[in-house]
Amino acid sequence: MTLLEISEVHKTHGRGASSVPAVRGVNLTVAAGETVGLVGESGCGKSSLGRMIAGLQEPTSGSILFGGNGLNETLHGRGRRLIQMVFQHPAASLNPKLTVEAMIAEPLRLLMGLSGDARDRHIDELLTGVGLDLSYRPRRASQLSGGQQQRVVLARSLACEPDLVVLDEPTASLDQSVRARVVGLLREIQNTRGVAYLFISHDLATVRRIADRVAVMYLGRIVELASTEQLFNQPTHPYTKALLSAEPQLDPASRRERIILTGETPNPSQLPTGCSFQDRCPLVHERCTKEAPALLPVSGNHLVECFAVQRD
Amino acid sequence: MSEASLSRFVPPVFSEPPTRKSFIRRQPMMTIGIATIVLLIGFAAIGPWFVGDPRATFPGSSFAPPSWSHFFGTDMYGRDVFARAVNAARLDLWLGIVISVVATIIGSLIGLVAGYWGGWVDDVVMRLTDITLAFPGFVLAILLVTVLGGSSTSVAIGVTVSFIPYFIRLTRAEVLGQRELEYVDGAILAGNSKLRVALRHVLPNSLKPSLVQATLVAGWAITTVGGLAFLGIGIHPPTPEWGVMVAEGSNDILTGVWWTALFPGALIVIAASAFQFIGDDLGSKR
């Protein structure tokens, strides 16, 4: 069942001459209970897309449907509970002046209408659910480690029983061993509650461990979309290939041939006509400088936006 | 291996307590400031019951130098300068504190609105603030008090208004930084209305610079009130007020009577410095 349906979403920051396009025509669906990974480098628009889905930003154009209804309709009043978001910096995501219980109590009261004992019981359950014992209730964010803070953030976003959680780099600021635990916790939560995740990250290894499908973004567009297995085993877009090859590997045997991209991501406010990857692409040919490719299937559910690999 | 045997060689984190320098040694200026203010407030609170009537005159003993019967001497009318100074402390400290508290509350709320809502509200508020800040605070206070008329209430209002823009700017700047932090988005996701996000989440986290400023302003308010009174604006004789007393006594210095102006003047300096010490230490703390 399709939960979230994004079609032709654009987002431009700023106005007039200084405007910068962050998202340029994205189409994506997320099914109930599914995890979609969204990978890309800084400035590719993945966070903007996440914030639009969570209703924290309005798209410039295009439509975002949730359960078949418009996003604003869905998130009105207590509907806010349906989509939650977790941010990169757990320390900044928690109000430094509030205790853990006060923070978790907020959505329970405001979105679930719970009070008194029922609310108290819920707080206990949520804390236990994210692997924190009840002694954490009166603590403040500054008294917790990064991993514990992220657990509190998770408990708060799960408090209102959302259908979709947008996770924006939830493990980026955590240590490796803590990261592994948080990923484990996210999977556990998904198994018991059936919540869908949009997992935004630049960390390919983590995405690989948690996502069912992965979308690769480059300069505001999805350039490749496939099941996790397909994407990591048969990366097709030249950018995806370069991205995967650049990821350091612990095991020398699993190393890919390094494709070093020349140059850096171009300035999004001055994009060339045609394909936005043309300046760095090893497969560039004449057509790429004249028209922009579209995201089309190369096989089954494997979509790629590149003339060089699309068979027409 | 069992839990018990493990705990034997696992002491808790930092079993040795961090060496604790006393508060006094860590923040000597703050300690001096707080002690002085407490002392002054103590004087102002209970002093008036012990000293005589500040308006009572002692016939035949005008311009008596400081002595055991008149600690600070007497003035031209034979009034006890100590009794007047202690009574004035009540008015001056009260004005200093009230002005700073009211200016903080009003300024922070306006700053919050401007910073959090932004847009045209912000533009209007900031332009008005800029206009007020174009006047030196003291000149603005003179203008306002002249318009409002001479009473301690109008002085309080005038001086308060002249300090409000500082708090607006400070709070707005802090709110602009805070509202970009992720906990604000987190609060929206938790179902808070915009007003609740502003008041419950953003405001408490944006107050620190204003609170530091508030202690400084309390000191400045005392000098401003005194300065206005010295110029004959606002509070008039024979009200016991430090500035009024300095103004009255300043004429006597030429004739060698130094005590009528010196003691109230020194008290203004002491009170203002004490607040300044506290504010400086608060501000330099990380």
Added chain:
Amino acid sequence: MSELVVEGLTVGIRGHSVDLLRDISFSVASGEILGMVGESGSGKTMAALAIMGLLPPEIELRAGSVRIDNLELVNQATMTLQRSAHQLTMIFQQPQAALNPTMKVGNQVSRVLQMHRGLSRAEAKQRAVQLLDRVGIAGPDRVARAYPHQLSGGMCQRVMIAIALACKPQILLADEPTTALDVTIQAQVFDLIAEVAREEGCGVILITHDLAAVSELCDRVAVLYGGQLMESGSTRKVLDEPRHPYSRFLLDAGVRQVDSNTPELGVNFALTGCRFGHRCSRADEICGTFPPLSALTADRGVSCHHPLVRLEEFK
């Protein structure tokens, strides 16, 4: 052949008996890249600052020797460290913050050349452009005239490396040089660091939390936890056959599924014994005493009373 040798480096907070770094010993030869890995709080950055003589005032150097080509840098009487930029330089995690925002990057490079190499203004300017070219900056003339804010993070890190190279250092410390960069840019910077080590013949200490990066880039690795050097040796040996339970734990964290409910235990600096003792499944009474770094082989040390030894060796 120049070599950095660090022995028995011990660092603590003034007025505390607790050590933040305890008895750290390692060495780096010229042209070699040593990876220093550890999680946050492991002391890896502290070790770098100690070697650079850049410890904050509240932290003191308690013991240890830092030598370059047998030249002692630590004044044993005052326990202070004197070094020249020619011996040791460092590049940082946030290149944009490490550069002076009000100065053109070309001038920032040429200033270093004037100061440390005694070049004239004109020579330094010319050499600066060459150095920018050397670190793989396209259009070095144009970039030399740019301010840091006009450059991307990857570009700034290249400029930082150019500044470091301007001193012709014997040892280059790189503190998480790519954490703030994207993965494709990270790959470029790693390649540059490897090239610098190879061609300029300087020893590199790469401080990182990323074992995979170490695996790709470093010749040898030192694993830190809680200010204790757990294990050191050639990268392949340590990563393929870790001998310290902590190294094993760290490697597993990236690969194996970890039970999400095992508690996260922070570093316990008060432990008089092994700093990993309270988390270690092999710990017993003897782990209450500090395990010295004992050499397993010539190039392999482990600080553990119960090192993991392969079964065949055990028999």
